[in-house]
Amino acid sequence: QVQLVESGGGLVQPGGSLRLSCKVTGTVFNIIAMAWYRQAPGKQRDRVAYITSGSSIDYADSVKGRFTISRDNAKNTVYLQMNSLKPEDTAVYFCHTEGWPGDYWGQGTQVTVSS
Numbered sequence: 001q002v003q004l005v006e007s008g009g010g011l012v013q014p015g016g017s018l019r020l021s022c023k024v025t026g027t028v029f030n031i032i033a034m035a036w037y038r039q040a041p042g043k044q045r046d047r048v049a050y051i052t053s054g055s056s057i058d059y060a061d062s063v064k065g066r067f068t069i070s071r072d073n074a075k076n077t078v079y080l081q082m083n084s085l086k087p088e089d090t091a092v093y094f095c096h097t098e099g100w101p102g103d104y105w106g107q108g109t110q111v112t113v114s115s
Helices: none
Strands: 003-007 010-012 018-025 033-039 046-051 057-059 067-072 077-082 091-098 109-113
Touching: 003 091, 018 033, 018 091, 018 109, 033 067, 033 077, 046 067, 046 077, 057 067
Parallel strands: 010 109
Antiparallel strands: 003 018, 018 077, 033 046, 033 091, 046 057, 067 077, 091 109
16 A cells, blocks of 8 residues: 655744655655645645656746755655745645556645744
């Protein structure tokens, strides 16, 4: 059974940084494309960063230059380094398997940017 477990969220001041982690179990991680999404209260869930098995990367315009997605295949983990955080980055962040082996989500981790 495929499982995704996120960690690393929390409360941070504007301009601060956080690193989110998502550990994947139950499948062959190194051939999976992964993504990070976020959902603010009352809003739709949007993709913010994407990484293929070959480490090709794409970002939403709203986070370009501030967020960095990466992966460690030895640890079956995908990361999201978030710098220069803004109040509008406040949301629940989810990792997701993109394409094969199917539609799997983590439980989400709350990120709150506030002074």
